[in-house]
Amino acid sequence: MSTRIAQHGRLIDRNTPVKFTFNGQSLSGFHGDTLASALLASDQMLMGRSFKYHRPRGVVASGAEEPNALMGLGTGARFEPNQRATTTELFGGLQARSQNHWPSLEHDIGAVNTYLSRFLPAGFYYKMFMYPRAFWKHVYEPFIRMSAGLGQAPTDKDADTYEHFYAFADVLVIGGGIAGLQSAYSAARSGAKVLLLEQTAHWGGRAPVDGGHVDDKPVDTFVDELVSELESMPNVTMLTRCMGAGIYDHGYATGYQRLTDHTPGTDGPRHRLWRIRATRIITATGAIERPLSFAGNDVPGVMLASAMRDYLVNHGVTIGQRIVVVTNNDDAYRTAICLHKVGVNVLRILDARPAGGGALMQEARDIGIRIDPGRGIAKVTGGKRVKKVHICAQDGSGGALEELACDAVAMSGGWSPVVHLWSHCGGKLTWDRDLAHFRPDATRPPTGSDGSGFTSVAGCANGHMGLGDILRDAISAGKAAAKEAGFKPKKQATPQSVAADEAPLEPVWLMPRNARYSLRMKTWLDFQNDVKVSDVQLAAREGYESVEHTKRYTTLGMATDQGKLSNINGLATLANALNADIPTVGTTTFRPPYTPISMGSIGGEARDEIFQPIRRTPMHEWHEANNADFEPVGHWRRPYAFPRHGETTHDAVTREVNNTRQHLGLLDASSLGKLLVKGPDAGKFLDMLYTNMMSSLKPGRCRYGLMCSENGFLIDDGVVARIDDDTFLCHTTTGGADRIHGLMEEWLQTEWWDWQVYVANLTEQYAQIGVVGPNARKVLEKLGGMDVSADALSFMGWADGVIGGFNARVYRISFSGELSFEIAVAASQGRAFWDALMAAGQEFGVMPYGTEALHIMRAEKGFIMIGDESDGTVIPQDLGLHWAISKKKDDYLGKRAHARMAMTDTDRWQLVGLETTDGSTLPDGAYATAQGVNANGQRMTQGRVTSTYHSPTLNKGIAMGLVHHGPDRMGEVLEFPGIDGKVTHATIVNPVFFDPEGEKQNV
């Protein structure tokens, strides 16, 4: 059994017990425990079920690399799946649930999959689910949906907040182990601004567990002194619980800080994503121990030797009473010695190397541990807990020489540097034959804009495994980074550390070397995805030579742990199967983040009300208070309609149209773009931007204009008012304001830089209100202040003046066909002006109207709408707007394109009106069908609906559409099948349905 002992436990506070629950059962640990160590202290070895076969799994590691012990943490609005027990700090009230089982962790129906394993080999996704075809929809897909994914998705809205923080440093050091601390110190002594990140809550990394001496001091004392030295330096910022998540171009890096995961419910954000710009980055990310590949290496109780040592030294927890250690290197002897010293019965050290290890082996032997060199494990038996190991010769096929009853196995297959962050932005690796691992190739670093490397590596992450080497490497990395960042590094004595004499490791990719098939198909490479040695070998036989392909085919190294334990073993297995060298097979791509980071941290503050900026006009609050049904137009929210009590939206739209046509309507038009164009060349500039002539416009007058892209397609429209000789005010569509402003700047800055024109975007300077309807003039006259009579202010004119005490600019323009004034006042007075119009308009039957009424009224008049009648493929000529295209001008944007064959083709669909034969409303976007079918067997078409509404004014359905030879086919009836199968018939008519003479607007 695993249990807490009285010795060790440097990270726990035995005076502060902490209560928590696991699968509803109350358990207790200590402050300073991780969830994993607390569970182990309570003899809870079984922590989850594997993904594919639902095999019982225990914790195998002690840190970020853990593949098995994934939990659902918390409940309700604070529930989160797939959290590693090894990196979860214990807190009072923590609620953890194991995953991927039903009905319970102990008894799981899905475990039957393990007996089906021969039907679930590598690539079974691709093999199983292909045939018979009909099974996909009804059998396979439901099955996959049922069993896919590890944890449960949260159902409640997240209760926490998140944020970003932009930080800048000369040198960023990722990793607060001994190498990171030393590099940070060496860099900081130059005066460089240093930011140091550590993913756990503690400084020093593995060094205090592994022991050793630096300058005759125990290494933990050395670490403590280094930390206090760094803390006293004003140019150093140190962050714990902050993982270096990714390194990107130009010295950009992200840090994922978990602020309140260990104290949920406290004030402040839960996670903070540090967005860092650093001149130089040092990754001191340490190394990860590799498992050994033997049958039954996934049985709970088989654990990495270093993890077993961690739990003992850090948390005072022993994993078993009778332990077998199996290794191919000297480091695992430290675990054996450590365990022996606290009274655990270390039954045997199986050392795969025929000659065994060095000084550490001697030390183990001296204290009485039996060591069997040249031996390995043929298989481990036991279901939910290790019961027995079958010992064999490493150089054999798995014939058991001896069976040994035990309750835990510590394994070590050597160490792999954590090269992930080095690799994120393109750092290359080299294969170290002696240590059998990939380490960073310092000659091929990730490069910055100047072509030189901006990232370097220090310590274990750089392939240095001895304490003395680590410190030397860290000092030189720290000094070099500071120098490259423009600082003068200070001389520094290298701390001395005497390394134990270690024998070389012997690579072991399969144990025993020639394990028979029945063993290989129980030998796990990837614990999280249930990928076995036999799966990778099968993939190789089936022709998967690329490691990237093999990854996808077998699922090796996928999912939340991204193969932190399985990568090297997997690709070594692949290399062996292909008879290739490991470096030629290579690694899969390392991509950020290093371990999964919360979606919340990525979103930062962007959630709820500030998920996206909402643009509000000065009258927005009035609209809200008056029950506006908003629609998004760009980032604006514009009222679609203002339903009254008991009204449907459709009723409201009908009422708003009728009231505007008969009495008086108010429209909040503030969001329309208003671009001021000024300069001696302003007229010339606008003549290029608009298809029609603007330079001939007289001050005091307005003109409707169209804008096209260089390819001739219609991109925007609006009314231009000439303010004075040098100055124009261009109205754009709401969505076009920023885009057209940008377009103007681009042309002025890149092509016509010598033209004397400046542009300013005044969209938000003004609140603009459409005062529309037969009573429009009356309400303005009642407010008084300026002459708005037809004589003083004729149609398409504008004037400055005062209305009801407000300084106003009045444009006599109409998009509805009614008598209409668009009145601009300072935005800060917009609400007051709106209120004044509403009050004064009462006796004239005033009502606000929304965008839908606006759209209907313009459609009744046959006016086009950018985005409805235009879609990026439509030219003005398609819309019958030839009158707005100047023939006198030498050039305008789109003129050349308009002369192209495809644009002058008479077969282009043309704008017409469409009137249903039964008065119904055509479905939006419906196509008019023609005879025959095309090459794909689809019905031929001859036109489509671009706008369609029920017209309250005419009390029937009206529509506009683009139809092949449309204007020549007046009176023809077209068929429009709807998606409900019902066919609507519509007659081709003139698009102007209402008041074609314009009598109503010209009063």
Added chain:
Amino acid sequence: MSDAISALNHAQFTGFAEVEECGLQGMITLRGDLTSKPLIAGARTAGGRDGRDGKMPKMGMAEVAISVADRNGVCWMSPDEVLVLCPYDKVEAQLMALTTKLGKTHALAVNVSDARAMFRVSGGTAAREVLAKLCPVDMSPGAFKPGMFRRTRMAQVAAAFWMDDSEDIYIICFRSVAQYVFDLLKIAAQPGSQVGVY
């Protein structure tokens, strides 16, 4: 003239830093050749600066004084644009004076006071931290100093800010997103979220 009301009408929030909408502020966008003498003189005079000094603020700088008595300044916006600050009720007069000074010089000067909202964030290093959560700008005391001016992004919208001698930070954004910016500042200044790095 009817009473003008700023976007959020002096809304306030207190977290680990203070946030306040500053009410109406006169602002004039001035585009032109920033080395032109009439332009410099016009901008400085309209912005309440000493007209004889004859210098425009350099790139990334501003010369601003916002207080009960004074709401003036000139801010560098781009190689051909400055923002002139003046009291809201003086903006038309200042614009007129500026236009007169410009004479026939090719330039664009226009009142944008109503197109903007202005906020103050105060609290010393706390204010710096609030900004550093939202803007990709090095807000550390060694990097961002009084007199500096940044046109940048605040979360998802455009913003500009400067710092006065008491290290209060003044932010300008578009009027339509005033509520968004206020909400951003509130969440960034929420109690318990102080970073403590400066």
